[in-house]
Amino acid sequence: MGKGKTLFWLIPALLIIILIPPVTGSVTTREGVFLILMYVTLAVSLNIILGYTGYVSFGHIVFYGIGGYVAFYLMKFHGIHLIPAMIMGGIGAAIAAFALGEAVLRLRGAFFAIATIGVNEAVKALVNNLNFIGGAEGLFFNFRIYNTYGGATKAIWFSYYTMAALTITTVIAAYLIKKSKFGLGLMAIREDEDAAIILGVNAKRYKSLAYAASALFPGMVGAVFFFKAGNIEPHDAFHLIKSIEMIFMVMLGGYGSVTGAVTGALVYERLKGFLLVNPLFKNLHMAISGVILLLIVLFMPQGIVGFIREKSKKLREMLE
Amino acid sequence: MLSAWLGATLSGILLGLLYGLAAIGLNLIWGVMNVINLSHGAFIAVGMFASYFMANYLHLSPFLGVFLVLATGVVLGMITYFISLHRIISAPELSTLLATYSVSLIIIGLGTFIFTTNPRAIDITMGSVSVGGTVLPMTRILTGAFSVIFTLWLYYFLYKTWSGKAIRAVSMNRDAAELMGVNTTMSLALAFGIGVALAMTAGALTATIFPFTILSGGGYELKSFVICVLGGLGSPLGALLGGLILGLI
Numbered sequence: 001m002g003k004g005k006t007l008f009w010l011i012p013a014l015l016i017i018i019l020i021p022p023v024t025g026s027v028t029t030r031e032g033v034f035l036i037l038m039y040v041t042l043a044v045s046l047n048i049i050l051g052y053t054g055y056v057s058f059g060h061i062v063f064y065g066i067g068g069y070v071a072f073y074l075m076k077f078h079g080i081h082l083i084p085a086m087i088m089g090g091i092g093a094a095i096a097a098f099a100l101g102e103a104v105l106r107l108r109g110a111f112f113a114i115a116t117i118g119v120n121e122a123v124k125a126l127v128n129n130l131n132f133i134g135g136a137e138g139l140f141f142n143f144r145i146y147n148t149y150g151g152a153t154k155a156i157w158f159s160y161y162t163m164a165a166l167t168i169t170t171v172i173a174a175y176l177i178k179k180s181k182f183g184l185g186l187m188a189i190r191e192d193e194d195a196a197i198i199l200g201v202n203a204k205r206y207k208s209l210a211y212a213a214s215a216l217f218p219g220m221v222g223a224v225f226f227f228k229a230g231n232i233e234p235h236d237a238f239h240l241i242k243s244i245e246m247i248f249m250v251m252l253g254g255y256g257s258v259t260g261a262v263t264g265a266l267v268y269e270r271l272k273g274f275l276l277v278n279p280l281f282k283n284l285h286m287a288i289s290g291v292i293l294l295l296i297v298l299f300m301p302q303g304i305v306g307f308i309r310e311k312s313k314k315l316r317e318m319l320e
Numbered sequence: 321m322l323s324a325w326l327g328a329t330l331s332g333i334l335l336g337l338l339y340g341l342a343a344i345g346l347n348l349i350w351g352v353m354n355v356i357n358l359s360h361g362a363f364i365a366v367g368m369f370a371s372y373f374m375a376n377y378l379h380l381s382p383f384l385g386v387f388l389v390l391a392t393g394v395v396l397g398m399i400t401y402f403i404s405l406h407r408i409i410s411a412p413e414l415s416t417l418l419a420t421y422s423v424s425l426i427i428i429g430l431g432t433f434i435f436t437t438n439p440r441a442i443d444i445t446m447g448s449v450s451v452g453g454t455v456l457p458m459t460r461i462l463t464g465a466f467s468v469i470f471t472l473w474l475y476y477f478l479y480k481t482w483s484g485k486a487i488r489a490v491s492m493n494r495d496a497a498e499l500m501g502v503n504t505t506m507s508l509a510l511a512f513g514i515g516v517a518l519a520m521t522a523g524a525l526t527a528t529i530f531p532f533t534i535l536s537g538g539g540y541e542l543k544s545f546v547i548c549v550l551g552g553l554g555s556p557l558g559a560l561l562g563g564l565i566l567g568l569i
Contacts, residue, residue, distance in 0.1 A: 050414075054412075054414075056413065056414045056417060058417070109412075109413045110354075110355075110356045110413040110417060113356070113413065113417055114356060114545060117545075118545075121542070244421065247418065251418060283432075283433045284429060284430070284433050285429070286425055286428060286429030286432065287425065287426045287428075287429025287430045287433065288429070289422075289425055289429070290422040290423070290424070290425030290426035290427075290429055291422070291426060293418060293421070293422035293425065294404055294419060294422040294423065294426070297408065297415050297418045297419045297422065298404070298407050298408060298419070301408075301411070301415060
């Protein structure tokens with residue numbers, strides 16, 4: 001297994017994107033880039049279970065919601081700083097995923113996908129009825145909480161840099177997982193689970209760990225996002241459409257490849273922005289996304305990056 | 321006390337039959353093609369709107385219009401199959417899940433654009449029947465009866481007609497069926513068409529009871545999943561029974 005050269009250009013490329021808003025000082029660009037970074041992190045981490053392992057997690061947004069809620073609760077009621085709260089949120093989501101994984105990862109194929117939708121709906125209903133975390137109305141911050149970070153404006157920049165660091169970490173981690181023995185085991189499970197078990201892959205443990213790894217980063221993203229938003233409610237935190245958006249991004253860019261997930265997230269954010277702003281398409285953006293998704297599934301199932309990899313041997317090791 | 325209990329049970333049974341009918345469409349497609357039809361809810365909503373427009377503009381009673389909805393549904397479903405599923409029917413689940421989901425996005429996107437998400441209802445009053453001290457609206461009784469009729473019809477179709485037997489053969493072993501001279505492509509398309517048609521029919525019947533929007537299919541889709549799991553795959557009567565259980569709860 002060669003080490004590959006993907007990270008040598010992917011990380012600098014991401015850093016350039018991250019540095020655009022601080023250099024220009026534009027708030028609009030910052031919001032756009034924040035969204036891109038969030039999408040990149042979500043897509044890259046979903047790819048660990050979806051692309052590497054071949055299990056379709058349809059309700060993956062549940063971990064984003066769990067992480068968001070854990071961190072929000074800690075920050076609001078215990079006055080914990082964003083960074084440790086975020087880490088706690090991520091760990092909370094990962095533990096939840098590991099525990100759930102032991103149960104639902106026994107299911108294969110479409111049954112697993114349906115079960116994850118069920119998990120998301122169940123957690124949403126549970127949070128809706130838990131009063132100590134605000135029930136259906138959710139929680140919101142007292143404005144004073146931002147004083148720790150030097151006021152609201154600085155707090156938003158702080159969350160931007162946190163998200164940037166998180167994105168870089170996620171991309172590196174996803175790449176290292178792919179290149180490790182663990183990643184190889186996951187891909188063996190994707191190709192043929194029974195054969196992988198016979199060849200000595202501890203499929204059950206591997207799958208649960210992969211599920212936990214792919215839940216860790218969305219949990220942290222949820223923490224940062226809801227810190228920035230200042231309020232959290234079950235409807236926002238467990239929105240099934242966001243799950244589908246994550247799958248859309250991975251499919252668009254290329255299933256199983258880190259570059260693919262990053263590309264998919266970038267293209268999707270631009271596309272969504274274009275469709276929502278364009279007067280002709282703004283009411284039809286959902287239908288158009290549907291048509292595009294259908295075309296990808298039917299004619300380019302390997303995604304943009306997969307397509308390039310197939311055509312060009314030279315670029316192949318650049319696009320892991 | 322007793323009459324309230326009786327009333328709740330009766331309306332639960334009638335509603336359960338309707339849920340069952342919606343689930344049979346999903347169940348058939350799942351059992352025969354091994355495809356989870358995520359556009360199920362969207363087609364239920366299409367059925368609701370079809371019934372609404374027939375009642376308002378053609379002045380056709382929803383209970384007559386439902387046959388027209390059924391016929392349209394078969395055609396619409398077959399077209400959907402050939403556009404979105406035929407190429408990837410043997411691909412892994414992810415492809416078929418995403419393909420049917422994108423169909424749902426297209427339908428709901430267009431529906432939101434054309435009809436907006438304002439709630440609508442069919443204005444229909446057909447009197448009511450009093451059973452043991454409780455009053456049941458006639459529309460509920462009729463929807464329950466129609467659900468049973470359509471289920472029995474499907475049962476007859478699958479077990480007694482040649483095309484139905486072909487569909488069952490394809491669900492058991494696609495390659496063997498092909499070798500025995502069954503046109504598997506047409507059988508799969510027909511199965512998908514019937515599944516979609518049943519979803520639309522259930523939607524058309526539901527529209528006579530509850531108000532609806534283009535987005536209300538989602539809730540019924542979730543109920544259909546639960547029923548499919550409760551009733552078991554592949555048998556129409558099992559789905560009806562699952563529906564009854566859910567209706568009574």
